[in-house]
Amino acid sequence: MKTQASAPVYKGFRFPVEIISHCIWLYFRFSLSFRDIEELMGQRGIVLTYETIRQWCLKFGQTYANELKRRRPKTGDKWHLDEVYLKINGKTHSLWRAVNQEGDVLDILVQSRRNKHAAKKFFRKLLKGLQYVPRVIITDKLASYAAAKKEILSSVEHRQHKGLNNRAERSHQPTRQRERTMRRFKSPGQAQRFLSAFGPILDHFRPKRHRLTARDYRALMQDRFQMWNEVIGGKVAA
Template identity: 40%
Template sequence: MCWTFKGHSFPKEVILQAVYFKLRFSLSYRDVEELLSIRGIRVDHATIQRWVYKFTPLIEVVLKKRRKLVGNSWRMDETYIKVKGEWMYLYRAVDKEGKTVDFLLTRRRSKLAAHKFLLKAISNNGCPKVVSIDKSGANKEAIRTYNNRSLKKIRIRQCKYLNNGVEGDHRFIKWRIQNMLGFKSFESASRTLVGIEIVRMIKKEQVTFPRCTYFKTFCSMAA
C-alpha cells in the first residue's frame, strides 16, 4: 500500500488536517466537519470518515518503519470497546516507561485472542524478557503457549499494582471515543483505533523525526 491523494476533490493538506483532528481530539465527525467549515472548507462528515478509514492502515505501515524501540518489560491488559452495540476487546501493552508497545482489537477475550496480540506485539517489537499481567488466566496461558512453541522464556509476572500503568493508559482511549456516536462495524472501529493509538504514540515521541509539532510529524508519515 502507498499514499496517494489522486482522485480526491480536496488537497492533501486538507485531508491530513481532517484526519488528524479526528484522531487527535475527542471530536465526532460532525465536529470535524464544522471546524473545517469555520476555515472555509466545506466537506461532508461522511467523506471525512472515509478518509480516516482509507488512510489509517497506511499510517500504520509507515509507523512500523519509524517507531522507536520500546523496553523489554511489558504490561499487558485488555479493555472493553463497544462496536455496533456489542462489547469487543482492545488488547494493549505498554513498557515500564509507559511507551505504547502494541494494540489489537478482537471480537472475543480468550487465550487465542491474547496469543494473537502477543504474536503481533513481538513481531513488531521483539521478544520481551518479562510481561506483567493481572489475574487473567487467558493472558497467562497465551504467554505460556508462546514460550512452549518458540522455546523462549518470557517471565510472567502477575501483579495488579505493576499493571496500573497500562490500565491508566486505557483511559486515554476511553476518553477519545466518548463523544463518538458509536462504531458501526468491527473494521471501522479497528482502523479508527489504530489511528488514535498512532497519534498517541506521536505525542509520546515514539516516532523518529526531527523535533517539530505533533501535526508536522503526523504529516511527515504521508510524505
C-alpha cells in the same frame, strides 16, 4: 523543498494533501466528530462534508499510523498487557492492549473471547508486528496470559500483579473518552480499524510533557510535526 517518495497516493482527490492530512490529524488527535471537523473547516472557508472526512480517515489514517510506528525509536523490552470490555451492539467484546514502559501503545486487538486462545492470538500479533521478544511481560492475574505465555513466550519473565499494571490500565482512558464521543463503536471491525490508527497518532502528538521543560517540549513537538509532514508527504524543508 521536497516531497517524500514514500507518501500515500493522493491522485484523484480534489483537495490538496495539506487539507486531507489536517482533517485526519484533527480527528485522531482530538475528541472531535466528523461533523465537528466539517464545521471547523467551514469556518476557514473550506466546504466539504463529514462523509468526505470519514473516507479520508479510513483511507489514510492507518497508513499514517503505520509509518509513524516504523519511524519511532525501539519500543522497549518491557511489555504491559491488559484487556477491557467493550460493549458493541449489545455484545461484550475484549479490547486487548499492550504498551511499553513509557506508556506508548504497541498494539491492540479486539476479540470476542477472553481465554487462552485469544491471549495466544494477541501474543502472535505483537511478535509479528514488533519483530522482537521482550525481556519481561507484566499482566494482571488473568490465567489466560500465563497459559498462552508458556507456549508462545516460554523464555520471557512474566510478572502477574494488579498493582504493577497501572501503566496499561491508564492507557485505556483515551479509548474510553473517544468511545463516548463516538457513542460507542458500531462493530468489532470498526473498533479495530479506528483504534489501530488512533493509538500511534495520539502517542506521537502526546509526549510525556510532565517530564520535559517548556523549551524541550517545544523542540520535541517541532520535531514531531516535522516527522508528520514527512509521513503525509507534505512539503518539508530540504
